[in-house]
Amino acid sequence: MTRPTLRDVAARAGVSISTVSYALNDASTLPLAEATKEKVRRAARELGYVPNGVARSLQARASRAIGVILGKPLTLPRYAAVVEGIARGLRSDGFRLSLLDETGALRGVDDVRAGNLDGLVFIGHDDQGVPDDLRAAIVEHGVPFVAIDCGVGSGGERYATVDFDYATGVRQVVAHLRTAGVDAILYVRPGIDSPAEDARALALRDEERESGVVVHTLTTSVTVETIARFDAGDADRSHHDDLVDRIAEALADVGSRPEATAIVCAWGVDAEAAYRAASTHDPRVRVASLAAGSLSAQLWPRLTYSRLPLEEGGREAARLIVASTRGAEADTVAPEHVSLAPALDASH
Amino acid sequence: MTRPTLRDVAARAGVSISTVSYALNDASTLPLAEATKEKVRRAARELGYVPNGVARSLQARASRAIGVILGKPLTLPRYAAVVEGIARGLRSDGFRLSLLDETGALRGVDDVRAGNLDGLVFIGHDDQGVPDDLRAAIVEHGVPFVAIDCGVGSGGERYATVDFDYATGVRQVVAHLRTAGVDAILYVRPGIDSPAEDARALALRDEERESGVVVHTLTTSVTVETIARFDAGDADRSHHDDLVDRIAEALADVGSRPEATAIVCAWGVDAEAAYRAASTHDPRVRVASLAAGSLSAQLWPRLTYSRLPLEEGGREAARLIVASTRGAEADTVAPEHVSLAPALDASH
Numbered sequence: 001m002t003r004p005t006l007r008d009v010a011a012r013a014g015v016s017i018s019t020v021s022y023a024l025n026d027a028s029t030l031p032l033a034e035a036t037k038e039k040v041r042r043a044a045r046e047l048g049y050v051p052n053g054v055a056r057s058l059q060a061r062a063s064r065a066i067g068v069i070l071g072k073p074l075t076l077p078r079y080a081a082v083v084e085g086i087a088r089g090l091r092s093d094g095f096r097l098s099l100l101d102e103t104g105a106l107r108g109v110d111d112v113r114a115g116n117l118d119g120l121v122f123i124g125h126d127d128q129g130v131p132d133d134l135r136a137a138i139v140e141h142g143v144p145f146v147a148i149d150c151g152v153g154s155g156g157e158r159y160a161t162v163d164f165d166y167a168t169g170v171r172q173v174v175a176h177l178r179t180a181g182v183d184a185i186l187y188v189r190p191g192i193d194s195p196a197e198d199a200r201a202l203a204l205r206d207e208e209r210e211s212g213v214v215v216h217t218l219t220t221s222v223t224v225e226t227i228a229r230f231d232a233g234d235a236d237r238s239h240h241d242d243l244v245d246r247i248a249e250a251l252a253d254v255g256s257r258p259e260a261t262a263i264v265c266a267w268g269v270d271a272e273a274a275y276r277a278a279s280t281h282d283p284r285v286r287v288a289s290l291a292a293g294s295l296s297a298q299l300w301p302r303l304t305y306s307r308l309p310l311e312e313g314g315r316e317a318a319r320l321i322v323a324s325t326r327g328a329e330a331d332t333v334a335p336e337h338v339s340l341a342p343a344l345d346a347s348h
Numbered sequence: 349m350t351r352p353t354l355r356d357v358a359a360r361a362g363v364s365i366s367t368v369s370y371a372l373n374d375a376s377t378l379p380l381a382e383a384t385k386e387k388v389r390r391a392a393r394e395l396g397y398v399p400n401g402v403a404r405s406l407q408a409r410a411s412r413a414i415g416v417i418l419g420k421p422l423t424l425p426r427y428a429a430v431v432e433g434i435a436r437g438l439r440s441d442g443f444r445l446s447l448l449d450e451t452g453a454l455r456g457v458d459d460v461r462a463g464n465l466d467g468l469v470f471i472g473h474d475d476q477g478v479p480d481d482l483r484a485a486i487v488e489h490g491v492p493f494v495a496i497d498c499g500v501g502s503g504g505e506r507y508a509t510v511d512f513d514y515a516t517g518v519r520q521v522v523a524h525l526r527t528a529g530v531d532a533i534l535y536v537r538p539g540i541d542s543p544a545e546d547a548r549a550l551a552l553r554d555e556e557r558e559s560g561v562v563v564h565t566l567t568t569s570v571t572v573e574t575i576a577r578f579d580a581g582d583a584d585r586s587h588h589d590d591l592v593d594r595i596a597e598a599l600a601d602v603g604s605r606p607e608a609t610a611i612v613c614a615w616g617v618d619a620e621a622a623y624r625a626a627s628t629h630d631p632r633v634r635v636a637s638l639a640a641g642s643l644s645a646q647l648w649p650r651l652t653y654s655r656l657p658l659e660e661g662g663r664e665a666a667r668l669i670v671a672s673t674r675g676a677e678a679d680t681v682a683p684e685h686v687s688l689a690p691a692l693d694a695s696h
Binding site: 045063065073075077080081083084087091096097098099100104107110116137150159198199232240244272273276295296298300311 | 389413422425619
């Protein structure tokens, strides 16, 4: 039996061959009525028409799939939001998202060279940017590549980057707290060095100098090592209990009036312990964090987030990687570096 | 120039050809030292050795990729946890996860037939099980397939299934609350019908009859329609504000002693509003939910979750789909149906 062709599908669906082609092509930007698409797909299914993806990708070397390298569990909301943004962005361009972990990054380069993937997106985190060996392989083989949240932004990278503007987030939060009458801040931050933590600490120091607010710093027990254990799934989160106690103790030392005091957490995940500590210490103490946490700012009074545009960042990364897979002239065009500012999310 | 072979890589790395083969094969279960693997990979990179994945998959019809169909945003923690479990499970078997949305489900079937994917996992939700047209295509073409959380579990499916035992979760929570002296429950549930909601409501009715606890029901403003708008990203979550007020009002009607009263939410996401309502109404009122919510049960007193084993369910789905891609005898073996019970997560 001969294999059904586009022409057979068109005849069965009662549409033109080009309509069939558009309807079956995920990447087509031609607007077709959903009913038409569905009619074509049904005809294709009924005839057993199979677009031979493997043969096609051998010819075109285009798998229409992007490898997304994430060294973190999706159960951390921050990374889930970035991946969701990338997935949505890719989908709207007819690309699929293939999830890789960090140990699979270099094999991802092989997959691009073998035509199984069209490009790679690397999602940075904590103290981790693009690993040197991955960077070298990318550059050597001209792999379409985008890095998001790697805290570089120096503009010198040979690939496109998306970053969050942490310093602006700090300024927004401090300005908001100052307006609310706050003159003393307990700053709760993890015991790790990273471009993001450095940018925040620096901006906070500037604010202290310029706005006159007094900043006390409390370093949590979170280190690069505890993070690794947590990501592997064999650490409990019980440091939260300690954290409540430590914050409560530190609040006593901050020694300002409760209504003029705020706890500012670098990490959204610590805002819950901070809120718990504040609500037992003195419910007039405000809580803010430099990334959104799990408590709803709409539900709990005196809670403020600097909300990072995570999904938007993911969409930007998708846009950039798709553009990168298209540009054979990539070497001649300077890569784009996007910086996204957070937005304030304050309780009523 | 001739293309480098496995032999060339072995010579450069100073290892045997079979070691190279194992080291470059993601699916190999042979334990190799990470240093050896790295040495082989480096040699392969330096020589420009490319495993021709496309040609290989044409021969073997094995892409070593599984399409995971999710019609929900990953920003909902429940689905992120299931996807994380699937990704980890697949990874340990050398498979990759390719993320598909619901509109791409039927094209996923085409991709399996074309050899771009090895099988499909469908993640159910709310009122949505495996769509009829997808089920028909799966059965017709013998596509390796697993459905998770589709609330069927009748055992009649022609494919493997993973489900959560919601009824057991209800019994655990009620028993826990009874022990704590609770005799009146305000049950907060969405206005949707689904196998999960039905199983919960039924189990709660049984508990009411058998344990003598009195149950009042409050139906939230969440319907299938509001869910769709929320998933599309254009609904705000402000129903939470209303919900706090409505729960506070309803608590007044429950008319038991506060220390003998509990709010039980069907959805984890509503537990935060319930906790807020309880803390303003009377902090002695307990809060529980039949799925974990965002508040930490370790931090907030009188909070109890029935925690669904979401990641474990994802791992089970990965195990079953990998087995399914291996079994050419799939038609002769009855598909496996896994049911996982939740565990109680109560505050100190």
